[in-house]
Amino acid sequence: MSAIRTPCAATAAVLVLHGGSADSTEPVGPFSLAALRLLPVARAIARADRNAAVYRLRNAVKGWNGDGATVLADARAAVDAIAATHPDLPVVLVGHSLGGRVAVHLARSAGPDAAGPVVGVVGLAPWLEPGDPVEGLTRVPLAVVQGTNDRMIPTRSTEPWLDRAARAGVRLRRIVVDGGEHTMLRHYRRWHRDCVDGVRWVLATAAAAAAIPPGRAGSAGPRR
Structure with a gap:
């Protein structure tokens, strides 16, 4: 895990998770395109809010590999490290593609009543399978940003899961980038803006659900 920005008086923390593939045990190298693709996203979040501590994770392996155990363990360890460095701060997970799936699975036990610091997820072209669970997400806000020209994970492929989540009471915010593709290179400023808006x-x-007094709120968001 690498730090993009760590302000002394941070009011929130953001962990950015990169994409990958369904099946691959190949290590993620420092020059992996999937990992590097999220560097501009992480920097955009850091620029937009100077009070947010922003971190970027590089997974040990490229793939989900059946049950996602390895990539989920990587993300869980990163969240624990952030919580140790920034006690009591809310953590938002921002995940692209496979990283979106990791974020949603990791957040299932989160929420204002849970012990963990994760308060919500921003999924960028997230990989969401129809059978993925929605239980445990009703208290976790989920913002989803998708592109109309995404051929790797078309918007229609995520509809079944999103419909189930909505029926289960998950608080969803959906944004579509007209002409946006899976790589997030085309219309990248729009992707970055919508991601930042999603984090906010x-x-x-999450703050409203936890009934946090407005006076404690920072520009990135309130403390928990």
């Missing part, structure tokens, strides 16, 4: 919405929604 997650923090505000």
Whole structure:
């Protein structure tokens, strides 16, 4: 895990998770395109909010590999490390593609009543299988940003899961980038802006649910 920005008086923390593939035990190298693709996203979040501690994770392996055990363990360890460095701060997970799936699975036990610091998720072109569970997400805001020209994970492929999540009471915010593709290179400024807006919405929604006094709120969002 690498730090993009770690302000002394941080009001929130953001962990950025990169994409990958369904099946691969190949290590993720420092020059992996999937990992590097999220560097501009992480920097955009850090620029937009100077009070947010922003971190970027590089997974041990490229694939989900059946049950996602390895990539989930990587993300869980990163969240624990952030919580140790920034006690009591809300953590937002931002995940692209496979990273979106990791974020959603990791957040299932999160929420204002849970012990963990994760308060919500921003999924960028997230990989969401129809059978993925939605239980445990009703208190976790989820912002989803997708592109109309995404051929790797078309918006229609995520509809079954998103519909189930909505029926289960998950608080969803859906944004579509017209002409956006899976790589997030085309219309990248729009992707970055919508991602930042998603982070802010997650923090505000989580704070409202937790009934945190407005006077404690920072520009990135309130403390928990």
